[in-house]
Amino acid sequence: MNRIFLTLLLLLPATGFSQSRIASLNLCLDQVLLQWAAPQHIVSITWLSAQDQYRSAPVPEHVYLNRAQAEELLPLQPDLVLTGEYGAQRAASRLEQLGYRVVRIPDAYSLEQLQAQLESLVDTLGPLPGLRQQQEKLNRLLAESDADKTEKTKPATPSALILSANNITYGSGMLEHQLLSRAGFRNLAAEQGVKQLARVSLEQVIAAEPDLLVFYGGEQEFAIAHLAERHPVLRRYLHSGRVYRLPQELGFCPALAAAEVLQQLIYKRQAIVDAG
Amino acid sequence: MSTRDKGILWLLLAALPVALMLALMSGPVSVNIVPALLQGWHSDSSDAVILWQLRMPRALLAMLVGAALGIGGAAMQGMLRNPLAEPALLGVSSGAALAAILLLYYGLAWQSGWLLPVLAIAGALLAVSCVWLLAGRGASASRLVLAGVAINAFLSALMALALNYAPSMFAMQEIVFWMLGSFANRGWDQLLLALPFILIGALLLYFSRNYLRSLSLGEETAVSLGFGGRRYPLLVLFGIAFAVGGSVAVAGTIGFVGLVVPHLMRPLVGQDPGRLLWASALAGALLLSLADVLVLNVVGTQELRIGAVTAFIGAPFFFWLIVSARRGMAL
Numbered sequence: 242m243n244r245i246f247l248t249l250l251l252l253l254p255a256t257g258f259s260q261s262r263i264a265s266l267n268l269c270l271d272q273v274l275l276q277w278a279a280p281q282h283i284v285s286i287t288w289l290s291a292q293d294q295y296r297s298a299p300v301p302e303h304v305y306l307n308r309a310q311a312e313e314l315l316p317l318q319p320d321l322v323l324t325g326e327y328g329a330q331r332a333a334s335r336l337e338q339l340g341y342r343v344v345r346i347p348d349a350y351s352l353e354q355l356q357a358q359l360e361s362l363v364d365t366l367g368p369l370p371g372l373r374q375q376q377e378k379l380n381r382l383l384a385e386s387d388a389d390k391t392e393k394t395k396p397a398t399p400s401a402l403i404l405s406a407n408n409i410t411y412g413s414g415m416l417e418h419q420l421l422s423r424a425g426f427r428n429l430a431a432e433q434g435v436k437q438l439a440r441v442s443l444e445q446v447i448a449a450e451p452d453l454l455v456f457y458g459g460e461q462e463f464a465i466a467h468l469a470e471r472h473p474v475l476r477r478y479l480h481s482g483r484v485y486r487l488p489q490e491l492g493f494c495p496a497l498a499a500a501e502v503l504q505q506l507i508y509k510r511q512a513i514v515d516a517g
Numbered sequence: 518m519s520t521r522d523k524g525i526l527w528l529l530l531a532a533l534p535v536a537l538m539l540a541l542m543s544g545p546v547s548v549n550i551v552p553a554l555l556q557g558w559h560s561d562s563s564d565a566v567i568l569w570q571l572r573m574p575r576a577l578l579a580m581l582v583g584a585a586l587g588i589g590g591a592a593m594q595g596m597l598r599n600p601l602a603e604p605a606l607l608g609v610s611s612g613a614a615l616a617a618i619l620l621l622y623y624g625l626a627w628q629s630g631w632l633l634p635v636l637a638i639a640g641a642l643l644a645v646s647c648v649w650l651l652a653g654r655g656a657s658a659s660r661l662v663l664a665g666v667a668i669n670a671f672l673s674a675l676m677a678l679a680l681n682y683a684p685s686m687f688a689m690q691e692i693v694f695w696m697l698g699s700f701a702n703r704g705w706d707q708l709l710l711a712l713p714f715i716l717i718g719a720l721l722l723y724f725s726r727n728y729l730r731s732l733s734l735g736e737e738t739a740v741s742l743g744f745g746g747r748r749y750p751l752l753v754l755f756g757i758a759f760a761v762g763g764s765v766a767v768a769g770t771i772g773f774v775g776l777v778v779p780h781l782m783r784p785l786v787g788q789d790p791g792r793l794l795w796a797s798a799l800a801g802a803l804l805l806s807l808a809d810v811l812v813l814n815v816v817g818t819q820e821l822r823i824g825a826v827t828a829f830i831g832a833p834f835f836f837w838l839i840v841s842a843r844r845g846m847a848l
Contacts, residue, residue, distance in 0.1 A: 408701070408820065440820065443702060444546040444567045465691050469702040474570045 263366075264319035266309045266329035269494035270346055272297050273362060274323070276497060277371035280304075284317045297490055297497060311335035323365070349495050352383065352419045358496055379500040382507070386423040397514045399452035401426035402441070403487070406459060406466035410441035416495055417457070417487065424506030426453060443469055452513050454478045458489030485509050522785040529799050533580070536806040540576035541568060543813035548572075574705045579809040579823075580802040581708065582700075582768045585715045585760040587801020588794050590775025591782070592722050595729035595790035596753045597658045600838075603775040604761040607665035607754070610772075611672035612644025613637040613765035618679050618692050634710050634766035641762025644668055645754045654747065657736060661750070697822035698771035700809055707767040718760025719798070725752040726791035733790050771824050773831025774801050780834070804830070 263278060264285040265271045271286035275298035288306040289295050300306075307313040309329035314322065314336060322343045324333040337343045344365045349355035359376040366372065401421050403411045411417040412428070412435025421428045429449045430439065446454065454475065459467035469475075478484050485506065490498040541550055546567055553564035560566070589604040597606070604610055616636045649656075652664035680692055728749035731739040739745070761775070778801045779793055786792035808826045815821045 442545050444544050444571055447563045447566050447571070448546040450563060465694055472571075472702055472704050473706065474566055474704070 260319075260321040260366075262317065262319045263321045263323065264307070264314050264317060265323045266307065266332055267323060267325040267346070268295060269348075269496065270323040270325065272490070272494045272497055273366075273372070275300065277369045277375075278366065284319050285314055294489070295493065297494075311339070314341075315339070321365070349416070351414075351416050352423070352499070355416065355495050355499055356380070356383075362496070375496065375500055379503070382500060382503045383423060386425075386503075389425070397517070398425055398427050399510060399513045399517070400429050400432075400449075401453040401455055401485075402429045402446060402449055402451035403455040403457055404441060404446055404469060405457035408440050408442060408469055409438050410435060411457075412436050412439060416499070417455075417491070420499065420503050420506060421455070424503055425510045426506065443472055443474055447474055452483060452517075453509060454484045456484060456486045458487065458492060483513065522787070525785055526796060526799070529796075529803055532803055533799070533806070536803055536810070537576050537580070539810050540579065540806055540813070541572050543810050544572060570704060574708045575700050575703055575809070576806065578703050578708045578711070578767065579700050579806045581711060581715055582764040582771065583774060583801040583803070583805025584798040585711075585718065585764040585801070586771060586774040586805070587778040587797035587799070588719060588722055589757045589761040589764075590777075590801070591779040591790070591793045591797035592725070592729065592753050592757050593775065594779050595793065596732060596750065597662055598732065599658070599662060600780065601776070602662070603773075604757050605770075605772065605775070606662065606669065607648050607757070608644035608668040608672050609641045609758050609761045610765055610770045611669050611676065612647075612758075613641040613762045614696060614770050615672050615676055615679075616640025616643075617695055617765070617769075618676055634707070634763075637766035638714055638759070638762040641758045641765065642755065644672060645758040649751065649754060656750075658732075694822065695769045696824070698769035698824035698827075699820065699822055700768055700812075701820050703767060711763040711767045714759050714763030714766070718756045718758070718763065721752050721756030721759065722794055725749055725756060726794060728753070729790035729794075733788070769824065771805070771827055773827045773834070774805055777831055777834045778804060780838070 261282055262284045263274060263282050265274055265283075266287060268287055268289045271290035272295070274283050274286060275290065280301040283301065283304050285305040285307045286300065288308055291300050291306050305313065305317060309332050311332040314332075320342060322333065322336050322341055324330070324343060324345055326345055326348045333343045333345070344361075346361050346365065347354060347358050349358040356376075356379065359372070359379065362372055363369075363376060403417055403421075405411065410430040412433075413431040414437050418428045418431050422431075429451050430441065433449075456467075456470055459470070475484075487502060488498045491502055538550075542548075544567070546563075548564045548567050550568065553560075553562070553568040556562055556565040558565075558569050560569075586604065589609070590602075593602045593604055593606065594600060596602075614637070616639060617633055620633050620636060648661065648664045648668045651668060652661045656664070676692075676696075680689060728739065728744045731742045731744045734742075764771070779797045782793055782796040782800050786796045805823070805827070808823055808830070811826055812821050812823050
């Protein structure tokens with residue numbers, strides 16, 4: 242009897258976090274729940290998460306797809322409502338006024354903000370194994386990257402350039418730039434003074450001659466926005482394997498993809514250095 | 518045709534290589550044109566790649582599409598004997614655009630790279646066929662216009678519906694961008710795709726030049742001169758559908774070129790609808806080429822769409838038409 246009591250006591254901190262009815266009013270948080278929370282604990286996510294272009298995990302049948310309206314969530318009686326810092330604020334405030342527990346998870350536009358977001362998620366949802374693993378992986382990779390910087394022999398830094406939809410590239414001040422830098426690449430757009438986003442033509446890509454050409458999303462089907470990627474002038478990059486494609490999840494929910502992207506970019510950099 | 522008018526036409530012809538050079542010199546990267554040209558097609562130097570693989574096909578495609586839109590507009594105005602006619606009036610552009618939109622809408626576009634342009638051409642041909650069937654056998658120009666307006670309105674309604682229920686903001690953006698037209702990121706493959714269709718269209722229109730001439734004297738005169746029956750109107754309609762459909766397929770919808778250019782050229786060719794075809798092709802090529810040079814030299818986070826540029830050219834042209842009409846000048 243004492244043993245059973247002791248076991249229950251040990252389990253208390255873990256179960257203390259677990260909510261049995263979680264709702265989300267934010268696309269990224271939807272995905273976090275679908276990826277790492279137990280399906281039976283999710284009561285509602287936004288309708289966007291059921292769309293093909295955003296869905297990164299199957300949506301359980303019992304989950305209600307909301308359009309960020311407070312009245313949609315009331316009948317579901319959630320014991321935790323997750324929302325971001327900006328979207329669906331009216332619904333979040335109304336639910337708070339009605340006595341529901343609403344937690345605003347910080348958005349992530351940089352690695353620092355991503356670490357804070359993951360920390361906040363762990364604090365709110367508890368140490369879900371997948372989420373914890375993701376957090377630890379990201380922290381480990383960033384620590385290794387910091388250690389590389391302090392080494393006396395500087396590792397080779399090949400160049401990279403992002404060519405995203407509608408010929409947009411990413412400069413300094415962007416999470417994507419930070420990931421490239423942490424993986425040991427020089428982001429040519431940032432070196433040319435691009436802060437945040439800028440247009441980059443195929444001419445500029447050819448003239449810049451990056452060691453790695455980074456596409457962004459659009460892997461599933463063709464779109465006019467991604468027409469540049471199909472231009473024959475980029476074939477030599479494709480043929481030599483000097484391309485990498487950032488998953489589109491990185492754009493709307495870096496918590497899902499950032500650690501894996503950083504890992505793959507590190508491998509890619511090593512392969513380019515070895516081949517060079 | 519006076520010597521002065523001939524001189525102006527020759528001047529336009531001579532301006533084409535100049536426009537081509539301007540287009541080759543325009544772009545965000547500074548390129549040494551002559552060495553890059555001499556290095557040739559197969560060179561791996563970045564200057565040669567930029568010149569031969571990026572700027573050259575884009576410049577030639579702009580000219581080709583401009584020529585197709587110009588010749589299409591001239592043929593349309595000649596056949597309908599209406600100065601406000603342009604290929605879009607008979608649903609050619611809308612048919613091509615709707616086919617493209619439906620593909621973009623359902624995310625089917627360019628599963629293979631050829632699907633979108635080929636179906637856009639098919640859409641243009643289908644729209645023209647519908648106009649022809651709706652107008653009926655031996656239709657007059659006014660009935661053709663009426664049928665064209667009806668089909669065009671229906672296609673526009675379908676496009677509005679597709680936009681209204683676009684499955685995602687990305688699909689909507691794709692559709693809007695397609696409808697604004699662009700030569701960005703186009704290469705030799707798009708040029709070679711459009712070329713045969715535009716050539717077929719131009720050939721069909723060439724064979725109908727005398728029909729267009731006879732039509733300028735009235736439909737009864739045309740019939741008395743041996744241009745009765747369905748053959749010649751069909752020749753013109755399908756000529757326009759091939760030329761304009763091929764253009765829309767690779768560059769999206771670009772308005773006003775087919776409307777403005779024949780007006781500008783008509784006085785230079787002595788109101789001859791046959792000669793107007795080639796003069797309009799020439800001027801259309803020049804106009805669109807220069808419009809694209811403007812696009813290339815505008816710096817910004819978003820690309821300036823060529824459809825917006827031609828619209829800015831077209832709108833003042835309408836003002837000019839109104840002012841001319843008020844002064845009692847012939848249109």
